[in-house]
Amino acid sequence: MVLGTNLRFFRHIGVVEARFQLGLNFLMKGEPHMQVSMTVNGQAVSGDVAPRTLLVHYLREDLRLTGTHVGCETSYCGACTVIVDGKAVKSCTMLTAQAEGAEITTIEGLAENGDLHPVQEGFWERHGLQCGFCTPGMILSAVTLLEENADPSEDEIRLGIEGNLCRCTGYHNIVKAIEYAGAKLRGEEPAPAEWEVKA
Amino acid sequence: MFPREFEYVAPSSLDEALGTLASNPGAKVMSGGMSLIPLMKLRLFSPELVVDIARIDGLDAIEDRGDHIAIGALVRHEETAASPLVQEHAAALASAAAWTGDRQVRARGTTCGAMAHADIAADQPAAALALGATMVAASSGGTREIAAADFFVDTLTSALETNEILTEVRIPKSSASAYDKLGRRGGHTDYAVAGAAASVAMSGGTVSSAGIALTGVGTKPTLAAGSVEAIVGTDGGADAIAGAVARATEGVTVLEDLYGSAEYKAHLAGVYVGRALEQAIAASH
Numbered sequence: 001m002v003l004g005t006n007l008r009f010f011r012h013i014g015v016v017e018a019r020f021q022l023g024l025n026f027l028m029k030g031e032p033h034m035q036v037s038m039t040v041n042g043q044a045v046s047g048d049v050a051p052r053t054l055l056v057h058y059l060r061e062d063l064r065l066t067g068t069h070v071g072c073e074t075s076y077c078g079a080c081t082v083i084v085d086g087k088a089v090k091s092c093t094m095l096t097a098q099a100e101g102a103e104i105t106t107i108e109g110l111a112e113n114g115d116l117h118p119v120q121e122g123f124w125e126r127h128g129l130q131c132g133f134c135t136p137g138m139i140l141s142a143v144t145l146l147e148e149n150a151d152p153s154e155d156e157i158r159l160g161i162e163g164n165l166c167r168c169t170g171y172h173n174i175v176k177a178i179e180y181a182g183a184k185l186r187g188e189e190p191a192p193a194e195w196e197v198k199a
Numbered sequence: 200m201f202p203r204e205f206e207y208v209a210p211s212s213l214d215e216a217l218g219t220l221a222s223n224p225g226a227k228v229m230s231g232g233m234s235l236i237p238l239m240k241l242r243l244f245s246p247e248l249v250v251d252i253a254r255i256d257g258l259d260a261i262e263d264r265g266d267h268i269a270i271g272a273l274v275r276h277e278e279t280a281a282s283p284l285v286q287e288h289a290a291a292l293a294s295a296a297a298w299t300g301d302r303q304v305r306a307r308g309t310t311c312g313a314m315a316h317a318d319i320a321a322d323q324p325a326a327a328l329a330l331g332a333t334m335v336a337a338s339s340g341g342t343r344e345i346a347a348a349d350f351f352v353d354t355l356t357s358a359l360e361t362n363e364i365l366t367e368v369r370i371p372k373s374s375a376s377a378y379d380k381l382g383r384r385g386g387h388t389d390y391a392v393a394g395a396a397a398s399v400a401m402s403g404g405t406v407s408s409a410g411i412a413l414t415g416v417g418t419k420p421t422l423a424a425g426s427v428e429a430i431v432g433t434d435g436g437a438d439a440i441a442g443a444v445a446r447a448t449e450g451v452t453v454l455e456d457l458y459g460s461a462e463y464k465a466h467l468a469g470v471y472v473g474r475a476l477e478q479a480i481a482a483s484h
């Protein structure tokens with residue numbers, strides 16, 4: 001059996017995925033751990049983590065909330081953005097221990113009873129994504145931006161997402177998506193999509 | 200990417216934190232973590248023990264103390280930027296805080312942390328220098344005050360000892376100060392390619408005193424003594440400002456880095472000294 005086939009076989013039975021997902025916990029197994037508890041998407045959670053466990057790793061690997069993405073890992077791209085006590089933060093630049101007692105919202109916790117949050121709806125309606133990698137972080141940043149400023153100008157929206165990078169869209173439709181969401185949250189009718197106006 | 204193994208404590212009182220620092224020479228203070236965690240993830244720095252000061256009570260206030268404002272260790276960049284007190288009496292610091300990093304960074308990083316971190320291109324240290332701030336450092340042995348001018352020692356090196364916590368930065372009130380910069384990503388976004396802060400006092404149409412500081416040009420945020428000498432005693436008009444611009448990097452070691460040559464940086468230093476001075480002098484009228 002050649003190596004390629006071998007790997008495919010293991011991947012087939014899920015071994016490769018399981019090992020990958022358990023990777024960091026496995027690596028840190030022998031280290032002293034500490035107890036943490038917090039509220040994630042309205043649910044109380046607690047667990048044992050090594051102090052060097054980053055919040056993004058705890059969310060993705062322990063809680064299996066993989067909607068929070070790991071992009072640059074260098075604190076710049078914002079793909080790992082989650083809301084901690086009402087503020088958008090980069091969860092790759094926060095220790096799980098620092099989130100002790102905090103209220104956290106990830107992309108999984110935004111929709112209510114199956115209804116998309118207005119910002120999620122905006123990204124859907126105005127095609128605010130292409131590959132979707134930046135989208136969870138982008139959406140959570142936009143949620144807090146609109147909480148701080150209910151009616152932002154285009155410039156304010158662009159500055160408000162300066163901590164989130166998108167390599168696909170060129171940002172244009174992301175701005176339109178946030179404008180759509182702002183209107184919805186203010187109880188106004190969103191401006192028609194550009195392609196509808198042109199048609 | 201994740202740090203090397205370390206121990207973590209989050210004391211709830213200043214005394215406890217100072218005691219831990221005193222008995223653990225390998226310990227490192229963490230406030231917002233916006234510079235420390237990236238350094239630890241890159242493994243450029245690997246402390247044995249992280250002392251998270253974010254759970255200590257009473258360090259999160261911005262206070263009016265009559266002739267100065269005191270900004271506590273846990274005041275975040277976004278709070279410094281939005282504070283009416285800071286905007287009125289230390290406009291240069293409010294702008295510098297508003298232009299530090301991005302929204303996510305400003306929600307966690309602290310003004311005192313930016314001082315302690317002493318990055319060569321950091322924004323708020325330049326404002327602190329121009330405004331003549333005083334840093335208050337506590338250790339288990341007591342408290343000492345350090346003038347901003349003596350605080351920034353070298354690249355990523357402040358005058359703080361490893362057992363000290365910067366508990367507050369005191370900013371003398373100034374009605375006329377400003378900060379301006381060119382960010383690495385253009386506009387005001389990200390660390391400064393170069394930037395300058397200026398604070399002036401006018402009496403009877405004459406600039407009676409001034410503080411001017413640069414960031415991004417050398418090994419540390421630094422005072423621009425030549426520009427101060429050039430502007431004090433003048434009417435603060437266009438010619439006087441041009442004189443200060445010409446002397447912006449006098450006595451300052453300007454270094455090339457990834458973002459520009461030494462010539463370019465020296466040029467930018469002049470441009471931003473001019474802009475900061477214009478705005479500060481306009482605010483004094």
Ligand SMILES: Cc1cc2nc3c(=O)[nH]c(=O)nc-3n(C[C@H](O)[C@H](O)[C@H](O)COP(=O)(O)OP(=O)(O)OC[C@H]3O[C@@H](n4cnc5c(N)ncnc54)[C@H](O)[C@@H]3O)c2cc1C
Nearest residue numbers: 230231232233234235300308309312315321322365389390
């Ligand atoms: C994406 C990104 C962009 C950024 N852009 C900018 C920018 O444009 N301009 C800019 O100036 N900065 C920028 N920063 C850095 C940011 O401002 C940091 O918040 C700041 O440099 C450090 O503050 P902190 O509270 O996060 O400190 P930490 O990261 O917790 O600590 C940094 C250092 O200071 C020490 N320290 C912190 N607080 C204290 C204290 N109270 N007493 C003693 N020592 C202390 C720590 O031991 C450590 O050595 C950026 C950071 C990131 C991640």
Ligand code: FES
Nearest residue numbers: 071072073078092
């Ligand atoms: S993964 Fe956290 S900022 Fe890029």
Ligand code: FES
Nearest residue numbers: 130131166167168
């Ligand atoms: S949609 Fe691909 S990175 Fe933003």
